[in-house]
Amino acid sequence: MASSMNIAGNQNEESAISGVEVRNIDDSIGKGLFATRDFKAGDVIFEERPLVCCQFLWNAAYGYLACDFCMRPLETAEENARRLTGNAALTLPHPECCETKKAQVVECPTCDASYCGEPCRDAAWRQYHKTLCTRSFTRDESHPLVNLQETWKKMHYPPETACIMLVARMLATVRQAEDKEGAMNLFMQFCHRTVNEEEEIAHKMLGVQFYEQLEVLRKLMSDALYTPDVHQWLTPEGFRSLIALVGTNGQGVGTSAISVWVRNCTNLDLPAEEHEKLDQVINQLYDDLEKEAGCFLNNEGSALYPLQSSCNHSCTPNAMPGFPCDNFDLVMSATQDIAAGEQICVSYLDECALERSRHSRNKILRGNYLFNCQCARCRSEADQPDVTSEEEMDDEEEDEDDGQEC
Ligand SMILES: [Zn+2]
Ligand SMILES: [Zn+2]
Ligand SMILES: [Zn+2]
Structure with missing residues (x-):
């Protein structure tokens, strides 16, 4: 390379x-x-x-502030806590436990992208932002990239699992690379799917209208980013492959100024009584966060x-x-x-899904990743009946509501 x-x-x-x-x-x-x-x-x-990383669009739209390149939180833990609890008067003890360096935050000089520091701003510009900079501080809906993002947001509501701008960053990375073929090959090393599988993944990501929606997205992406260098990714087949690639290989990235502050507070060397008080403050904070923000606490995005x-x-x-x-x-x-x-x-399953029976685990794996697990545990449980207990029946009903929670 x-x-x-x-x-x-x-x-x-x-x-x-x-x-x-x-x-x-x-x-x-x-x-x-x-x-x-x-x-x-x-x-x-x-x-x-990662080769590329991108915050989810709704996550950003709701005010979760992360570095546009590396996802590092840009708010202090206290600002983060105030916003997520809706309590502007809230103060957090031990501000030294917050690691956000506000003084180093910089913006793109020509658009509203913010970064945790100059190294990230420069790296983003060199890799893709020169191509993707909208060069405007207002969200001009007629800009092809803004239009693409707004259209995606209407197709993909929270909880978010993918981001169309990850695809845009891949295209822009190739366009800006000196060795364009090398850059393209870096992305092509990710797992490949058959046409049927790609359609299933697109269906899963975009719903029943996925044929039309894919075409809408492809046209918008072409308007924004077409050059002959990336032609093969902007044909209907090439574009569907890219969507499937980010759908199956995108790894979730979550960051949070509050979590870092809590972690550092927990490690503080304090007298037992003071630590107990601090623990109470933290527990109260999490209760307040849950009331106001539910489970949406982190800056969230995905990366390859x-x-x-x-x-x-x-x-x-x-x-x-x-x-x-x-x-x-x-x-x-x-x-x-x-x-x-x-x-x-x-x-690939979260902890509670991992506790479930072979049948339930494989149902989720088939639905999201299109395979049946053949691991040692699944093989050893091969004689487990497919659906038996009431709990499993409840799971089935939950699955229909798209519930994958415990
Ligand atoms: Zn950064
Ligand atoms: Zn910019
Ligand atoms: Zn298994």
Whole structure:
């Protein structure tokens, strides 16, 4: 890969790929990530920057303030808490536990994009923002990029799982890359789907009108970003593939100034009594947040990570991704000992879905990722009946309301 490409992910290429390698498993499973040395539970397996990352559009529209490049929170924990509780008079103790550096926040000189610092503003400009800058501080609906975002928002309501601007950033990255073919190939390494599967994913993302909606989005994307360099991604087939690519490979990224503040408060070295008081303040804060903002507490977006996306699912995962830097830097850690040669697997299911029966787990996996799990746990539970208990029947009903909660 040319070092001049300025893609966020290229800077960790050398350091990240020691201790793991991507291998082809077989035609049905495709690729997988394997350990080339032993890891102990708790070890960092690799760290990775995404090729592109983008905050969800409704998340941004509701005032969740994150760096337009790396998703780092731009509000202080106190500002964050005031906004999310609707209480403008709220004060948080121990402001030193908040890590947001407001003084370093910078804006794009010609549009309303904000960044956590100059390095992010410069990196975004070099990689894609030169192409995507709307050069206007007002949201001029007639601007093709603004139109694209508003149209997407009407097709994809919260809870959000994908963002059309991730696709726009991919196109702009290729357009701005010196080695355009190399940049395109970087994105093409992500998992590929058959035409039928791509349609199923588009259907899932956009609903029953997905044929028409895909065409509307493709036209808007072409109006905004067509050049011969990206022609192949703007044909009906190419565009559908891109939507399917971000739909299945996009990894959720969540950041929160409050979470960082809470984490640092918890680690404070205080007398027991003071710590207890602080814990009460934190518990009260979470109660107030829940009343006002429900479960929408984080800056949320999605990103494309080549190594992370090569990790297959297992219902007994041995690794878990996290975002300890409170930005888009992903850290994959071992959740149990892993021996050299073993496959590194994560769970595509959240914790409560992972507790469910083989039947329920596979229903979710089929619906969202189009596969039936063949992991050791699923094989050992192969003789479990498909639907039995009342709880499972309730699950079925919940699933119809699209409920995937515990
Ligand atoms: Zn940043
Ligand atoms: Zn701009
Ligand atoms: Zn399984």
